[in-house]
Amino acid sequence: MSEWPANWADLIRGVGCGMCTGGRPESDQFGVRVFTGRWGDAYLQRADVQRGYTIVIWRGRHVTEPTELDQAEAAGYWSEVHLVAGALISHYQPLKMNYETLGNSLPHLHTHLLPRYQADPRPGRPFPLPDPATVGLIPEGQLLAEAAAIRSRIGHSVA
Ligand SMILES: [Zn+2]
Numbered sequence: 001m002s003e004w005p006a007n008w009a010d011l012i013r014g015v016g017c018g019m020c021t022g023g024r025p026e027s028d029q030f031g032v033r034v035f036t037g038r039w040g041d042a043y044l045q046r047a048d049v050q051r052g053y054t055i056v057i058w059r060g061r062h063v064t065e066p067t068e069l070d071q072a073e074a075a076g077y078w079s080e081v082h083l084v085a086g087a088l089i090s091h092y093q094p095l096k097m098n099y100e101t102l103g104n105s106l107p108h109l110h111t112h113l114l115p116r117y118q119a120d121p122r123p124g125r126p127f128p129l130p131d132p133a134t135v136g137l138i139p140e141g142q143l144l145a146e147a148a149a150i151r152s153r154i155g156h157s158v159a
Pocket residue numbers: 014017018019020021061062063107108
């Protein structure tokens with residue numbers, strides 16, 4: 001993407017926001033839900049971008065910036081991001097986890113969790129996120145197996 005979305009002014013107000021209208025599905029074209037929280041949902045991504053690539057999506061009203069959350073909401077959201085990231089680290093054993101709250105193409109609060117590995121497209125630098133439309137998909141069986149493993153680890157950490 002070389003420009004801001006043409007409907008940016010609408011998007012920041014939540015008009016036409018796919019994360020507001022998408023509901024909280026178990027699975028959609030982008031990913032498989034691995035965590036259902038009070039404040040957010042986490043989806044292991046179908047796009048074969050990086051092993052364990054997961055997005056946590058804020059639920060509730062449309063929010064563009066984390067600073068729009070009140071203290072209880074912010075504590076809740078970030079604690080759920082923390083919970084999911086911990087499970088991903090435990091499962092995938094990356095060298096480093098990256099927490100990217102960007103929102104430059106869809107300005108609804110969400111956080112990309114990107115594990116970084118020894119074999120990595122850009123070691124030591126921010127992850128070069130590709131356009132998901134340009135990458136292949138993780139095979140369904142593998143995706144579902146990894147999602148189940150992540151759910152299990154999250155379940156153990158909240159039990
Ligand atoms: Zn939204």
